Amino acid sequence: MSNTNDEASTLVEAIRTAERILVIVGAGLSRPSGLPTFREDPGFWGNRTTQVLTKSTFDVDPISVWCPFERLRQLALLALPNCGHIALAELARAKPGVLTISQNIDDLLRRAGHEESQLVDLHGPLFMISCSHDACSFNSQNMDAAPTVPGLVIASWDATDPSIVLPHLSSDDVPRCPCGSGILRPGVCWYGERLPKQALQRINDWFESATYVDLVLVVGTDRAPYLQEAEAAGADIAFFNISEDDLEADMDAWIINDDASNSLPALIGAALGLHIRSTTAT
Known part of the structure; x- marks a missing residue:
């Protein structure tokens, strides 16, 4: 799916109705914050x-x-959390079934107010x-x-x-x-080192807590761990800040090419009935 108004509205509805959402975050989310x-x-x-x-x-x-x-x-x-970070924090606050796997080490999601119990730092804190x-x-x-x-x-x-x-x-x-x-x-976790056991256990516990996943939001990365597991559990997928060239040709997914600090507040805000500014947080 491409980034059209009709398809954006279907994504808003998918976010609104989803209970179990896996969010996979990469460095592209924090680039608008200057990192x-x-x-x-x-x-x-x-x-x-x-x-x-x-x-x-x-x-x-x-x-x-x-x-x-x-x-x-x-x-x-x-750096300050941008409104993409804040939108994801609001999503986790509104939906207890959200789990965010962050591959970033900048701590901006936590500083945006993301629920600690729903946030996993895969590569450790900077x-x-x-x-x-x-x-x-x-x-x-x-x-x-x-x-x-x-x-x-x-x-x-x-x-x-x-x-x-x-x-x-x-x-x-x-x-x-x-x-x-x-x-x-x-x-932090360097190339060739084992990922933190506690982080991996928390992710496995989340997958084992139910037999289904409703939705995956992949934000600012073309390396999305656990994407296949979520897809096998029935999840729909939406990509933010990623080129279609990085995706498999037969993958059916929403592709939102706009800056995630703009698109996440707009879509998540519409789904939750909130007004989230699309500018860097202060």
């Missing part, structure tokens, strides 16, 4: 995302990993720091404006630009964990 995505802003990670976001790279050169993560953390501290030693379970939150690594001052330029000389820091400058066995690392 970069891997696809549209590859330079933020030095065009080598899969190399930077790994434990093996951190073990060899922790500063090269901390630079982009610290810059993203600083951006996320200043503001959490943990120990690099596998046997240590240390975690601590860092919401301070000061950099996690002292001396790692993030300027306005892209810290991953190879022409920019990074701060002269080494692994010895990264604070050590209180356990004494490792250094502090971003508390």
Whole structure:
């Protein structure tokens, strides 16, 4: 289905009548809030995302990993939830059967007021720091404006630009964990690491709590975990901020190409009888 007025109205009705809704969120939701995505802003990670976001790279050169993560953390501290985040929070508040799986690490859905019990952070929070030693379970939150690594001052330029000389820091400058066995690392899930067991269990519990799923909203991502499971449970599917080229040719779904910070408030607001502004929240 394409984005026409008639089809938008059918999606509004589907949202209105649905009881069990799975929402799968990716970085495209937060881009209107000023946060970069891997696809549209590859330079933020030095065009080598899969190399930077790994434990093996951190073990060899922790500063090269901390630079982009610290810059993203600083951006996320200043960012505001946009009205797409707020619309999804309103949806969860109105419908206890909603489960939102967020692949984002920016915490903007939570800051928009999303119900905690209906939100699963699949890749962990950006503001959490943990120990690099596998046997240590240390975690601590860092919401301070000061950099996690002292001396790692993030300027306005892209810290991953190879022409920019990074701060002269080494692994010895990264604070050590209180356990004494490792250094502090971003508390997120990197490529090649196992997803958090508790997050996976909460998702499995949601699927097992009923035999059906009414609707899936895929927002700002072409990588939608659990989409096949939801479709097998009878769900209709709607995609927001995704190109039709990224979909299988025979997939029957609503495709809403408008900015999700505009389309989500309009459609969810109409379904719930609410007025949700289509501008960045303040």
